[in-house]
Amino acid sequence: MNLPAPARLRLGVNIDHVATIRNARGGDHPDPVRAAEIVASVGGDGITAHLREDRRHIRDADLKRISEATALPLNLEMAATEEMVQIALAHRPHAACIVPEKREERTTEGGLDAAGLHNQLQPVVSRLTDAGIRVSLFIAPEERQIEAALRLGAPVVELHTGEYAHATGEQVAVELKRVADMAALAAKSGIEPHAGHGLTYENVQPVAAIPQLAELNIGHYLIGEAVFVGLEAAVRRMRELMDAAR
Numbered sequence: 001m002n003l004p005a006p007a008r009l010r011l012g013v014n015i016d017h018v019a020t021i022r023n024a025r026g027g028d029h030p031d032p033v034r035a036a037e038i039v040a041s042v043g044g045d046g047i048t049a050h051l052r053e054d055r056r057h058i059r060d061a062d063l064k065r066i067s068e069a070t071a072l073p074l075n076l077e078m079a080a081t082e083e084m085v086q087i088a089l090a091h092r093p094h095a096a097c098i099v100p101e102k103r104e105e106r107t108t109e110g111g112l113d114a115a116g117l118h119n120q121l122q123p124v125v126s127r128l129t130d131a132g133i134r135v136s137l138f139i140a141p142e143e144r145q146i147e148a149a150l151r152l153g154a155p156v157v158e159l160h161t162g163e164y165a166h167a168t169g170e171q172v173a174v175e176l177k178r179v180a181d182m183a184a185l186a187a188k189s190g191i192e193p194h195a196g197h198g199l200t201y202e203n204v205q206p207v208a209a210i211p212q213l214a215e216l217n218i219g220h221y222l223i224g225e226a227v228f229v230g231l232e233a234a235v236r237r238m239r240e241l242m243d244a245a246r
């Protein structure tokens, strides 16, 4: 089944790093819930939050508060562990994006090995899907990972754009082509492609121009920019750049 090109590219804003700043002082300011409300007020399409095993930014109580504060769909990023499955089943977010997670990493460094972890992922994908949660797999833009997502029955893949974002010189076009080719392959296979990681004002447009992509998830850069111009202005500017690229 070939998915038609989506009319509009959605912007999901990852608000984890508002919680990172909050947690630096152990209090309740700045509140990621307020960030979610601002994202909703400026036309963001979704809130993305990663509940990590070590709770370094988003915490369990934040999920409920975020869901209650805005009508925007919540995309819960989570490791494929029993603990996280239980939390997802209790909270019923709109979507769950399965990510690889290493305790010592600074951020999600690579894609999920959907191909190598098939047997571990299958029950996780099934249980979340049965609960009405839209499952996405955060994978490297590689054919074998798309094929694995297809075997697992995941309706969505999020293509990891970190290699593209970190590339320099001629490698930029090579990495961009990998993302574009795998977005096309996913859509051709009936899987909705999303993308994210490391996107900025400077590098977002070539990715936003990939016609099959339905959603971008952007966090660190937007929260960093918000320090200087405010979250509202940062989200608006990203939205303008994305729209201009289509």
Ligand code: PXP
Residues within 6 Å of the ligand: 014, 050, 077, 097, 099, 107, 108, 138, 158, 195, 196, 197, 198, 199, 217, 218, 219, 220, 221
């Ligand atoms: N999508 C996924 C699945 C992620 O894990 C992350 C980072 O947590 C992002 C998007 C956002 O990446 P960044 O913070 O670099 O914009």
